[in-house]
Amino acid sequence: MADELARLLWGPQARPRRGPKPALSLDGIARAGIEVADAEGLAALSMQRVAELLGKTKMSLYRYVPGKAELIALMTDRAVEDPPDLAGGDWRADLTDWSTALFRAFAQHPWLLETTVGARLMGPRELSWVERALAAMDDKGLTGGERLDAVVLLTSHIRGIAQQSRASGTEAETRLVTALAGVLREHGDDYPATLTAMTSPAEGRDQALTFGVERILDGLEALIARRAGS
Amino acid sequence: MADELARLLWGPQARPRRGPKPALSLDGIARAGIEVADAEGLAALSMQRVAELLGKTKMSLYRYVPGKAELIALMTDRAVEDPPDLAGGDWRADLTDWSTALFRAFAQHPWLLETTVGARLMGPRELSWVERALAAMDDKGLTGGERLDAVVLLTSHIRGIAQQSRASGTEAETRLVTALAGVLREHGDDYPATLTAMTSPAEGRDQALTFGVERILDGLEALIARRAGS
DNA sequence: TCAAAACTGTGTCCGTCGGACGCTGTTTGT
DNA sequence: ACAAACAGCGTCCGACGGACACAGTTTTGA
Secondary structure, three states, X not given: OHHHHHHHHHOOOOOOOOOOOOOOOHHHHHHHHHHHHXXXXXXXXXXXXXXXXXXXXXXXXXXXXXXXXXXXXXXXXHHOOOOOOOOOOOHHHHHHHHHHHHHHHHHHOXXXXXXXXXXXXXXXXXXXXXXXXXXXXXXXXXXXXXXXXXHHHHHHHHHHHXXXXXXXXXXXXXXXXXXXXXXXXXXXXXXXXXXXHXXXXXXXXXXXXXXXXXXXXXXXXXXXXXXXHO | OHHHHHHHHHOOOXXXXXXXXXXXXXXXXXXXXXXXXXXXXXXXXXXXXXXXXXXXXXXXXXXXXXXXXXXHHHHHHHHOOOOOOOOOOOHHHHHHHXXXXXXXXXXXXXXXXXXXXXOOOOOHHHHHHHHHHHHHOOOOOOOHHHHHHHHHHHHHHHXXXXXXXXXXXXXXXXXHHHHHHHHHHHHHHHXXXXXXXXXXXXXXXXXXXHHHHHHHHHHHHHHHHHHHHO
């Protein structure tokens, strides 16, 4: 079952030698799924919905994909674009570019936030993102584990910001903000620091992404400097 | 609808004055839901399942809770324990304690990772976590927005590590590791940095949590020092 | 040349889910 | 005592993922 997924993600797509020509393809199915998820969200993604978009019946999809989980894995790896080419000169600039590109990917396909959680088998494109980030930290005195941890740290931050900015501007968010404001108006005395932090003047927000990236890079730089000094 | 949720989370639980005494309570229902989610995961949580545990039928739950989403919101706020008391002397130590406690909360109820994503209305306990973290950064020269960003940054990191360590040790993880090893054995040439980072000696792993926290705090400290210096 | 093998597409069926709606019985205030 | 208010439940619906068997189509080997 897991090998099945590995074959789908990584293996060659050999045309079967006998029988009728397949009317569909993995790429086409994945594209249709991406289209549905982009337009209506991951919750609206169903085998039915994808099949309708392709003009086929639901069950025909199971000839290509073992189940919905594998379809989502395929969609995920197809949806991420290729990671940016990193100049390689300045590791801070490289990782900053990498971060903004990854954020853009999450912004383009918000459902990636839901499909890329937890331990799972990554596809070729997804792994190439990890590869680029790790390569940017080569020869900086960090151990392999530390480099992996740093990638996870950056990714988690970007994911968090993307989550936060996802509902931004929607009608659901305004309802939420007013509800939270009402709660704070009533129970604000119990949450003084929250009250002051949230009612402080919005001095150029939307800096959350770069704020976190810079903090993380500062922290990494401090560690690298410490390693180089000793 | 959103106000309904606010009333459930924040409002008083007034006993209705007429009619038969309620056989259930919000607390009891939330506890039952937590029990199911702890034992079998959030995917296994259904109104049916919760009702069975309480010895009632599914539909009786709807007398107390408008829907499944509100039940999950209730469960979430009930499941988080109270945040640790912070000494208040050393902001770094405070935030470190806060982080390990939050990680422990995610470890005790892994399904919290799924229920605490995205923009949503927080309950009293959840908000008190935010309050503690914000309070630890009072009077450090950071703006309100920066303090909020810092909390999001820390939380995202802890969530990421909790996600990562969630499947750790399960049979699903070993299958995944072998699958990934197979992929790297076959395509390792395309991912040199990944290959070396992953095959480097495991020099005391499980440091990912403290590694990230220290990087973030180092980054914050650098910013604070810069603000104090200017 | 032609039948068997291999493969694709599909119709039907099942169990489970969240939830709407209305009925019945119980408790409480007047 | 009696009616209003409320709790619990039975029934129904549509949608979901998926199992399975069957029919149609194309390639291969004799």
